[in-house]
Amino acid sequence: xxxxxxxxxxxxxxxxxxxxxxxxxxxxxxxxxxxxxxxxxxxxxxxxxxxxxxxxxxxxxxxxxxxxxxxxxxxxxxxxxxxxxxxxxxxxxxxxxxxxxxxxxxxxxxxxxxxxxxxxxxxxxxxxxxxxxxxxxxxxxxxxxxxxxxxxxxxxxxxxxxxxxxxxxxxxxxxxxxxxxxxxxxxxxxxxxxxxxxxxxxxxxxxxxxxxxxxxxxxxxxxxxxxxxxxxxxxxxxxxxxxxxxxxxxxxxxxxxxxxxxxxxxxxxxxxxxxxxxxxxxxxxxxxxxxxxxxxxxxxxxxxxxxxxxxxxxxxxxxxxxxxxxxxxxxxxxxxxxxxxxxxxxxxxxxxxxxxxxxxxxxxxxxxxxxxxxxxxxxxxxxxxxxxxxxxxxxxxxxxxxxxxxxxxx
Ligand SMILES: Nc1ncnc2c1ncn2[C@@H]1O[C@H](COP(=O)(O)OP(=O)(O)OP(=O)(O)O)[C@@H](O)[C@H]1O
Ligand SMILES: [Mg+2]
Numbered sequence: 001x002x003x004x005x006x007x008x009x010x011x012x013x014x015x016x017x018x019x020x021x022x023x024x025x026x027x028x029x030x031x032x033x034x035x036x037x038x039x040x041x042x043x044x045x046x047x048x049x050x051x052x053x054x055x056x057x058x059x060x061x062x063x064x065x066x067x068x069x070x071x072x073x074x075x076x077x078x079x080x081x082x083x084x085x086x087x088x089x090x091x092x093x094x095x096x097x098x099x100x101x102x103x104x105x106x107x108x109x110x111x112x113x114x115x116x117x118x119x120x121x122x123x124x125x126x127x128x129x130x131x132x133x134x135x136x137x138x139x140x141x142x143x144x145x146x147x148x149x150x151x152x153x154x155x156x157x158x159x160x161x162x163x164x165x166x167x168x169x170x171x172x173x174x175x176x177x178x179x180x181x182x183x184x185x186x187x188x189x190x191x192x193x194x195x196x197x198x199x200x201x202x203x204x205x206x207x208x209x210x211x212x213x214x215x216x217x218x219x220x221x222x223x224x225x226x227x228x229x230x231x232x233x234x235x236x237x238x239x240x241x242x243x244x245x246x247x248x249x250x251x252x253x254x255x256x257x258x259x260x261x262x263x264x265x266x267x268x269x270x271x272x273x274x275x276x277x278x279x280x281x282x283x284x285x286x287x288x289x290x291x292x293x294x295x296x297x298x299x300x301x302x303x304x305x306x307x308x309x310x311x312x313x314x315x316x317x318x319x320x321x322x323x324x325x326x327x328x329x330x331x332x333x334x335x336x337x338x339x340x341x342x343x344x345x346x347x348x349x350x351x352x353x354x355x356x357x358x359x360x361x362x363x364x365x366x367x368x369x370x371x372x373x374x375x376x377x378x379x380x381x382x383x384x385x386x387x388x389x390x391x392x393x394x395x396x397x398x399x400x401x402x403x404x405x406x407x408x409x410x
Contacts, residue, residue, distance in 0.1 A: 004031075008065070008073040009374025010058065010179075011187065012080075012170065013367075014043050014213030014236065015329070017054070019061040019076065020363065020371040021069040022356065024379045031358035032372075034069025036061040045213040045232050046081035046187070048169035055176035062179060068359075075182035077374040079190050080127065080170055081216060084163035087228040089132075090118040093154045102147045103136065111155040120161055127167075127186055128160040132224050143223075158225060160186050185377055187370050188216035189225055193380070194373035195327050195351025195366075196220065205322035207351065208307055208340075209369065210330025212236045215303050219316045229310035233303050235330040238296055245295035246287060252277045257333070260289055263300035264335030264342075268293045293335075300336065304343040311344075323347035327366040 004023040007030070011018045021034035038060040042053030066072055092114030096107050116129055134142040136150035145153060167184060174181050192207045201220035209216040211234045219227040235257075242261070243253035260274050270290040277284045311317050323346045326336055331350050340348040353363050353372035363372055 006033075006069075006071055006073060007375050007378045008062075008076040008182075009190070009371045009378065010062070010076040010078045010174070011190075011368075011371040011374065012043055012048070012054065012058075012078065012173070013040055013211055013370070014046060014234065015211070016040050016367065017043075017057040017061045018368065018371045019058070019065040020368070020375060021065045021071065021073055022358070022375045024375070028379050030356045030372075030375050030379060032356050032360060032363060032375075033071070033358055034065035034067070035359060035362045035368075036064025036066070036068065038064075042173070043213070045083060046211070046216075046230070047084070047166050048173050051169060051173050051176060054169075054173035058174060058177035058179065062177065073179070075180040076174070077183050077185055077190075077378045078170060078174060078181045079187040079370050079374060080162055080167060080184045081187040081214065081230070082162075082166055083214075083230055083232060084124075084166045085127070085186065085228065085230065086124070086161050088118065088159050088161070089156070090115045090159050091154060091156050092117070093152065096150055096153050099149060099151045102149050103145045103153055105146060107153055108134075108145060108155075111153050112157065115155045115157040116159065118159065120159075123164050124161040125164050125167065126159060127162050127184055128158075128189065128225075130158045130160070130225050132156040132158055132226065133222075158227075160189075160228065182378070183381070185374055186228070188218040188228060190371075190373035190377050191216070191327055191351075191369040192218050192220065192225070192325075192373065193376035194353040194355070194369045195325050197354075198223065200322040200325070203322040204316065204319040206311055206320050206324050208324055208326050208331075209328040210234055210303065210326065210336075211328045212330075215307055215328075215330070217307055217310050219311065219314055219320070221316050221319050226316050227311075227314035229307075229313070231303060231306040231310065233299075233306065234328075235333075237303075238299050238330070238333070241295050241299050242292065246276050246285075246292070247279055248276050249279055256292065257296065260292055261296050262289070262293045262334040263296050264338045265290065265293045265297050267335050267338065296333070297339070300333065300339055301343065303330075304340055308344055320346060323349070325349060325351040327351040327369040329365075329367040331366045 038057035042050030134145040135154040215231040
């Protein structure tokens, strides 16, 4: 019988903190066994701003997931996001040690180390080193160079960095909640593991995760992550606009948005009316649904226009035949795919977390894409040990200094 291994993902979102526990089988399947969520008050636009509040929410989410799963988890794959994240292209070149014998694993390590040695600003650290392709002598586009004969090996990589202080605050929060971080993972990269098929990432696709505080963009082409960007707006901005526009309290605005909101005005039947509770205990008002939509549409349009501008800044805007995959809670707004298709002129769909069994019903919402994706990411890393050791730099990689420093305190 296949031996199962317990894995856990922790999504630190602006509106909710979510822990998911899964069992990974040897053939790479993920069975969800526990889900826990807690409202998030200590995170703003993807970054921890209050450690006590974040730690308390992590503790609750993880304990709830553990109770459901009937297991304890020690360490969790944890998402990191925010405006401090940067993606940059780099390359490295080395001479192949034994050209006659072919390129070895050691050569690949050396070339990736060379590509990594870019000047990073002082207060940033490496989160991911993602090989894009190798060039052997003058032959480009090689995905797996080992064994190929050649004299000169060149690697093209995409490097994701983050601010050391932002990472420290994530470590502090998780550690204060009595847990350890197994590895920090870029949130939109994690989401894409849950919502994209290999065909889509191979063809070219944009994953747009509309959260509460930010909209995270990740572009994939020929199977690799090529470009990331963040727009500092999300569903919370829409809710604020509704609260102000309809003079209703924030929690009511949130509910009205979810129940009746539509970001595509032409889809709304203007004869339909909705009841809106007023601030300050004044009597509720009846307003046409079209009015609500006319508040929501411009804000969503702003988010999508910024998103499109970011995509156009990359070299991949014309290389996205698989279109746009919208995920995150903001994607659930009625009319969002239609609006994206109009603004972008590309096909769009909603990305739900996929590829899991067990309590799959409990995570059937785009708000769980990041947490579910962290489990898929965990499986891909541990299944492919060579990949992990070679590409993710082993123990000296991911936020190693910060991680070591914090784990010394446990
Ligand atoms: N049915 C719905 N219709 C419209 N918006 C929705 C719906 N459900 C959730 N949302 C919005 O989704 C947002 C939360 O999404 P999500 O849980 O993905 O964010 P998060 O991960 O906490 O935040 P972030 O990723 O920005 O840190 C909220 O702004 C909420 O209003
Ligand atoms: Mg999120």
